[in-house]
Amino acid sequence: MRTRVFLLISIAVAVVVFFGARMVNNDYVFFAGYTVLQFIVLATAWNILGGYTGYVNFGSAAFFALGAYATVFLHKFYPLPIPLLIVIGGVVSGIVGFGMGYLTLRLRGAFFAIATLALAVVLQTLVVNWDYVGGSRGAYIIRPNEIAVIGPYVQYLFLLMLALVVIALTVARGIERSQLGYGFATIRDDELAAEASGVPTLRLKLVATTISGALMGMAGAPFPYYIGYLQPSSAFGLEYAVNSIAMPMIGGTTSWVGPLIGAVLLGSLQQIATVTISSAVNLLIVGLLLVAFVIIAPNGIIGLVQGWTRGRAK
Amino acid sequence: MGLSFDLLINAVIAGILLGGFYAAVTIGVSISFGILDIVNIAHPAFIILGSYIAYIVNTRVGIDPIVISILMLPVFYFLGAGIYQVYYESFERRGQEALRGLSFFFGLLFVTEVMLILVFGVDYRYVEAPYIGPSWRLGVMDFPLRMLVPCVAALALFGALELFLSYTFVGRAISAVAQDQLALRLMGASPIRIKRIAFGISIATAAVAGALLIIIQPVEPSVGREYIGRVFAICVLGGLGSLPGTVIAAMLLGIIESFTATFYGPSWAPAVAFGVLLLTLAFRPAGLLGR
Numbered sequence: 001m002r003t004r005v006f007l008l009i010s011i012a013v014a015v016v017v018f019f020g021a022r023m024v025n026n027d028y029v030f031f032a033g034y035t036v037l038q039f040i041v042l043a044t045a046w047n048i049l050g051g052y053t054g055y056v057n058f059g060s061a062a063f064f065a066l067g068a069y070a071t072v073f074l075h076k077f078y079p080l081p082i083p084l085l086i087v088i089g090g091v092v093s094g095i096v097g098f099g100m101g102y103l104t105l106r107l108r109g110a111f112f113a114i115a116t117l118a119l120a121v122v123l124q125t126l127v128v129n130w131d132y133v134g135g136s137r138g139a140y141i142i143r144p145n146e147i148a149v150i151g152p153y154v155q156y157l158f159l160l161m162l163a164l165v166v167i168a169l170t171v172a173r174g175i176e177r178s179q180l181g182y183g184f185a186t187i188r189d190d191e192l193a194a195e196a197s198g199v200p201t202l203r204l205k206l207v208a209t210t211i212s213g214a215l216m217g218m219a220g221a222p223f224p225y226y227i228g229y230l231q232p233s234s235a236f237g238l239e240y241a242v243n244s245i246a247m248p249m250i251g252g253t254t255s256w257v258g259p260l261i262g263a264v265l266l267g268s269l270q271q272i273a274t275v276t277i278s279s280a281v282n283l284l285i286v287g288l289l290l291v292a293f294v295i296i297a298p299n300g301i302i303g304l305v306q307g308w309t310r311g312r313a314k
Numbered sequence: 315m316g317l318s319f320d321l322l323i324n325a326v327i328a329g330i331l332l333g334g335f336y337a338a339v340t341i342g343v344s345i346s347f348g349i350l351d352i353v354n355i356a357h358p359a360f361i362i363l364g365s366y367i368a369y370i371v372n373t374r375v376g377i378d379p380i381v382i383s384i385l386m387l388p389v390f391y392f393l394g395a396g397i398y399q400v401y402y403e404s405f406e407r408r409g410q411e412a413l414r415g416l417s418f419f420f421g422l423l424f425v426t427e428v429m430l431i432l433v434f435g436v437d438y439r440y441v442e443a444p445y446i447g448p449s450w451r452l453g454v455m456d457f458p459l460r461m462l463v464p465c466v467a468a469l470a471l472f473g474a475l476e477l478f479l480s481y482t483f484v485g486r487a488i489s490a491v492a493q494d495q496l497a498l499r500l501m502g503a504s505p506i507r508i509k510r511i512a513f514g515i516s517i518a519t520a521a522v523a524g525a526l527l528i529i530i531q532p533v534e535p536s537v538g539r540e541y542i543g544r545v546f547a548i549c550v551l552g553g554l555g556s557l558p559g560t561v562i563a564a565m566l567l568g569i570i571e572s573f574t575a576t577f578y579g580p581s582w583a584p585a586v587a588f589g590v591l592l593l594t595l596a597f598r599p600a601g602l603l604g605r
Contacts (some may be wrong), residue, residue, distance in 0.1 A: 056416045058355075103596045109412050110353040110597055114546045118588035121543050125585035136581075238539075242424050249417055284428040284533065291421035294405045294414040 003174045010169055014162045017261030021158065025270075030158045034226055037161040038219050042240060043247035043259035044168040045215035048175060049208045050245070051253030054188035055109050059100075059116030060244035062123045063093045063213045065235035067220025069127060072139045072230055076132070082160055082222050089221030090214040098206060099215020105205045124236045138231035141224040154293050161219075169217050172256040175211075184208060216244075228277035239283055246290040261301055318370045320454045325576040326569060327455055333568025334465030335530060337472060339523045339541055343382040345516035347546070348555025349492045352401065356419040357545060358538035359426035360517055363389070364524020365439075365533040366430060372441040379441045380467055382527035387518045394517025397422075398510045423538075429552050430535035438532035446529060466528035469561075471522055475515075488512040492555060504531050540584050547591035553601030563602060 021029050042060055049055050067089030074080055074088065096119075104115040128136045147156045175181045183204045186194035195201050224230045243266065251262025267288060273282035297304050339361060346354040367386055368379040405415035449458040479485040487508045490498045495505045527533060548567055552559030567587060575583045594601065 043341075050413065054413050056413060056420075058420060103592060107595060107599050110416070111550070111599070113353065113416055113548075114355070114542075115595055118543045118546075118591050121540070122585045122588040122592075125582060168412060219409055238424070238536075242420070245417055245420060249414075253413070280428060280432055284425065284432065287421050287425035287428055291418060291425060294418045294421065295400065298404075298408075298410060298414055 003170065003177070006173055007166070007170050010166045014166050018159055018162055019183055022155070027152065027154055030152075030154045032271045034154070034161055035271060036157050036164050036264060037158070038223075039267040040165050040260055040263040041161070041168045041219040042216055042244040042265040043251070044165075044172050044256065045212045045219065047248040047256070047259045048172055048215070048254055049212040049247050050295060051258065052175065052181065052184035052188065053205055053208050055105070055205065055208070056113040056240055056245070057116045057209075057212065058113055058245070060117045060216055061122040061236045061238065061240040062116070062217035063097060064220035064223070064240050065120075065123065065232075066093045066096055066129070067113060068223040068230060069133055069223050070217070071224050072133045072141065073223070077142055082225060084086045085117030086160065086164070086218045086221040090218040093217020093220070094210045094214030096217075100213075101206045101209035105209065120236055120241065124232055127232045127235075134230065136232060138229055138234075139224070140229050142226060143225045149233040154226075157222055160222055164215075167218075169256055169260065171215070172212065172259075176256060180204070180207065180283075239286075242283065242286055243270075244291070246286050246293075248300070249282055250289055250293045250300055252300030253313040254299065255302065258300050258302050264303075321576060323454060324456050325572045327457065327567030328461065328576075329572030330565055331457070331461035331465045331568070332572055333561075334468045335461070335526055335562035336544060336548055336568050338464070338468030338519070338526055338569030339470060340545050340552075340560050340564055341475060341557070342516040342519040342523065343545045343549045344555060344557060344560045345488075345512055345519075347549055348560075349488060350512055350516075351492070352406075352513065353416055354419055354513075354516070355542060356423040356426065357520060360390070360393075360520035361425045361524045361527060361541065362427060362430065362535060362538040364521040364531060365528040366434065366524075367521070368525040368528050369428075369439045369441055369533070372443075376442070378443055379529055380463075381523045381527040383563070383598075386521040390521040391514040391518040393441075393514075395510050395514035397517065398513035399573070402506060402509070423542075425554040427535050427538060434535070436534050436536070438534050439528070440532040441525075441528050443529060450473060464529050467522070467526060471519065472557065472561060475519075479557070484508065484511060488515075494502075507604075543584070543591060544587040547587040547594065550591060551594045552601070553599050556601070559602055597605070 021033055042064065044257070045055060046060055049057055070089045070092045071085045100115060101112070104112045127133060133139055143153055145153055147153055150156045150159065157314070159181060175184070179274050183194075183199055187201050187204060189226060191201055220235070223235070227234065245260035247266050248259040250266060251260065252258030270282045270286065273285060293300060300307070339358075342360075343357050345356065346357065347354045364386065366385060368382050371377055371382045372379050401415060401418065410513065428493065445459040445463045447460065449456055449460075450462070451457070479489055487498060487501070487503045488511070490501075491505055491508050491512065500503050527537075537562050544567065546565045548560060551566070552561075552563035568589060570590065571583050571586050
């Protein structure tokens, strides 16, 4: 399937999802749905670096929060339209991703992982001490109730996130089937051998970190409008870091379908668990599932399904 | 001028005492990451677990936290050995430690933290001991016992481990694991067994570090996250796996943090370690005393 055809199909699916959600005519569907969609973007973005090249990013929350705080920063000057803010958030996070990669990717993979953990804390400390964007008290963003054509504002945000999902999935699938994707796979399988056969590994890794970081920033940019009141502890929440790792790991990391499945399953499960049990318990469930899956099913749900169909074919 | 000199010298003392404690926190990672090449980012979670055990026993029975931690050493040792076994079977043997092994430890870190939150809530907990509160004065110099005792205990722990690693067969085999596994096999030692012992020891040190942590400051479950950056910053700055390097780097970071807290305010302190880590990785990845 050509990328263009895939794009058209996913746009069609997105349109169906949007009008399906409107048919239910309940604002909660959009609120909960927005979170799930946001996780699809984050998980897909994480997987472009983690799943395709094998470099673990523990700092998803940092890239996400960068996008969100770029919005808060600009909002203080002049309220720009959100699609523009998404682009800006993407550029900011992409640049930071590139910088991080440039500093640490020449070293062993573990150093990159540790440095991304570090990045989240440095940025959080910066934001907490920066009064202009609200400091530790947080910042209010008053969003309009309605928007022209679409109606309720939350539906507009939902639609934007849906568009981001389409973009993220198309990018991920496009990479997978391009020369870039094969280059990434050689890094994942044997970086030394790839380097020796002339694959420009550092450049490819930088491309992956930049794209991955940019997508996470784009997912974060509309967040202040969604939540209305942005605190450092909510933007840098550990649940973003954990979920964006757990979702691809549980779904399967080798293709774009994995993060999608993982995010839809885990995201919906958490929405239900948050309402029915408590948010601490649902994070515990995510953590336990992550540990269980990496031990028992290293290739995630996709791996399980593939193993099962292959077993039946024999 | 006299006043700022007092401030300066006390910032240095506080930094050195803090650094001693940081050394105890880092030693476990120096063994697991530095020597065994296992990126155990869950180490701070085990330290917090040690803190909570010290807290429970201390409030129920009233024993000194450091004594409790020594009694807990075997428990943590077997916990560590067990975790290594799972890690080896699931990841190391299949050559998947990079992506899945890291995610495994990240999951452990997260699960431990959330479990502690579910059981104890997010209130700060603290212990009681005679040396928490008073302090020694030597002229203008101020030695709070709350910091001095953990520093001394940490250095004792270091001395004991350094002796163990240099003078016993198992200890030398642990150092050999990092250098030449084949040679180790030829000496009649199984690298897997040696690594299991070493990882057990590395987790056992978390029991002591946890008790020291809760002596120094009240603890709540997410405090551990602040230590991830510190621990790895010290470990990398000290040159992976070098114990003397770890102590020097820990003291250095302690002093820098203490200066930052004194002159810029404590809210900046968490960023210091990470700044140091990023700078080290960018400019001197082999560390101060790198191999």
